[in-house]
Structures are given as structure tokens and as C-alpha cells.
Amino acid sequence: MRVHVADHPLITHKLTVLRDERTPSPTFRALTEELVTLLAYEATRDVRVAEVMIRTPVTETTGVTIAEPRPLIVPILRAGLGMLEGMVKLVPSAEVGFLGMVRNEETLEPSVYAERLPDDLSNRQCFVLDPMLATGGSLLSAIEYLFDRGAQDVTAICLLAAPEGLAAIEKAVEGRDVTIVLGALDERLNEHGYIVPGLGDAGDRLYGTVG
Numbered sequence: 001m002r003v004h005v006a007d008h009p010l011i012t013h014k015l016t017v018l019r020d021e022r023t024p025s026p027t028f029r030a031l032t033e034e035l036v037t038l039l040a041y042e043a044t045r046d047v048r049v050a051e052v053m054i055r056t057p058v059t060e061t062t063g064v065t066i067a068e069p070r071p072l073i074v075p076i077l078r079a080g081l082g083m084l085e086g087m088v089k090l091v092p093s094a095e096v097g098f099l100g101m102v103r104n105e106e107t108l109e110p111s112v113y114a115e116r117l118p119d120d121l122s123n124r125q126c127f128v129l130d131p132m133l134a135t136g137g138s139l140l141s142a143i144e145y146l147f148d149r150g151a152q153d154v155t156a157i158c159l160l161a162a163p164e165g166l167a168a169i170e171k172a173v174e175g176r177d178v179t180i181v182l183g184a185l186d187e188r189l190n191e192h193g194y195i196v197p198g199l200g201d202a203g204d205r206l207y208g209t210v211g
């Protein structure tokens with residue numbers, strides 16, 4: 001598994017505002033979108049492309065275009081939805097599938113409550129969006145779901161991760177083609193399975209609801 005932790009002052013600055021408990025939902029949503037676009041630049045470094053011939057006003061030349069089958073972007077509802085616009089801005093030709101997952105806040109076990117994905121993901125590059133990688137249970141379920149459907153490789157973009165969750169995923173996906181791109185790797189999980197220092201419940205902060 002490859003892990004890339006962003007190291008850029010603009011990303012750290014935006015994450016600091018995102019973490020601040022005084023930041024209201026509209027600002028939180030705007031910053032989430034901006035952060036995803038910055039992280040997606042790194043996450044799509046190995047996106048598959050095909051050579052194309054084009055004619056400029058001056059001459060013929062070769063360039064590249066995003067290859068078929070198109071990449072699949074999978075936001076994990078609810079909080080991952082806040083990352084979708086930022087990602088499709090960068091890869092507008094990608095297809096989008098959805099996975100709805102919720103973590104039981106007592107047991108910390110994730111469950112899938114909605115799914116809308118292409119049946120066959122053979123040979124597909126998949127980009128999973130979820131702002132928070134805490135115990136890693138939700139992201140691991142999503143990654144397994146996609147590989148079970150035939151995905152070729154999976155790249156996840158998360159704003160924050162806890163070392164415990166990252167290690168759990170690394171162990172579970174051994175030998176498979178998985179990349180995780182992070183805005184920051186935080187200190188730890190607390191006794192409620194929340195990332196410390198973190199930013200609280202990303203879904204609640206994005207949408208202003210609790211639950």
C-alpha cells in the first residue's frame with residue numbers, strides 16, 4: 001500500500017480552518033472542496049491515459065487523454081459527498097458511483113445502507129472519497145467492496161487519518177494495489193473512535209445536522 005501525506009502550507013492552512021470548531025458549515029463545505037482539488041492532483045498522478053494525435057494551429061502533435069474505461073469516483077455517503085464536486089472538477093470525464101456507509105458509534109462497526117455502482121468494475125481505476133479515516137473500518141469495507149466487483153486499483157483521498165486506522169488498512173490490503181492520499185496524519189484515536197486532534201464529525205460539520 002502506498003501512502004502519501006500532503007506536505008504543503010496551503011493544505012495545512014486550510015485544514016487548520018477546517019479543524020477550528022468555530023468554522024461554520026458553509027465555510028467547511030467550501031474548504032473541503034478546495035482541499036480535495038489540491039489532494040486530487042497527487043491522487044491522480046497514475047491515472048491511466050491514452051495517446052492521441054491532435055492538430056494545433058501550428059502543427060500535428062501527440063498528447064494524452066484519460067483512457068477507457070474511465071476512472072470511477074466513489075464518495076462514501078454522507079461525508080464523502082462533500083468531496084465530490086472538488087474531485088469532478090479535476091476529472092470531469094470520470095464516472096461516479098455511490099456507497100452509503102454508517103459507523104455504529106457504539107461498536108464502531110461500519111455497515112452499508114446504500115449502493116449505486118456499475119456491476120462490473122473490471123479493469124477500473126477507482127477513487128474513493130471519505131474525509132475521515134478513523135478506525136479504518138469504513139474505508140476498508142469500501143475498498144473490499146470495490147475489489148470484490150473487479151476493481152483493478154483503488155486510491156482513497158482522505159482529509160485526516162489516525163495512525164491506528166491506517167495501519168489496520170495496510171495490514172488488511174497487503175499485496176493489493178491501494179494508495180491512500182491524506183491531507184494530514186493525526187496523532188491518535190480517542191476512546192470514542194474519534195481522530196485526535198481531528199475535526200469532529202465530518203458529516204455533521206458539513207451538513208449542520210447531527211447523526
Ligand SMILES: O=P(O)(O)OC[C@H]1O[C@H](OP(=O)(O)OP(=O)(O)O)[C@H](O)[C@@H]1O
Binds near residue numbers: 077079080103193211
Ligand atoms: O474509520 P471509521 O472508524 O470507520 O470512521 C470513519 C467513518 O466515519 C464517518 O462516517 P459516519 O459513519 O459518521 O457517517 P456520515 O458520513 O453519515 O456522518 C466518516 O465519514 C467515515 O466514513
Ligand SMILES: O=c1cc[nH]c(=O)[nH]1
Binds near residue numbers: 079198199
Ligand atoms: O473523528 C472522526 C471519526 C469518525 N468520523 C468522523 O466524522 N470523525
Ligand SMILES: [Mg+2]
Binds near residue numbers: 079201202203204211
Ligand atoms: Mg458522521
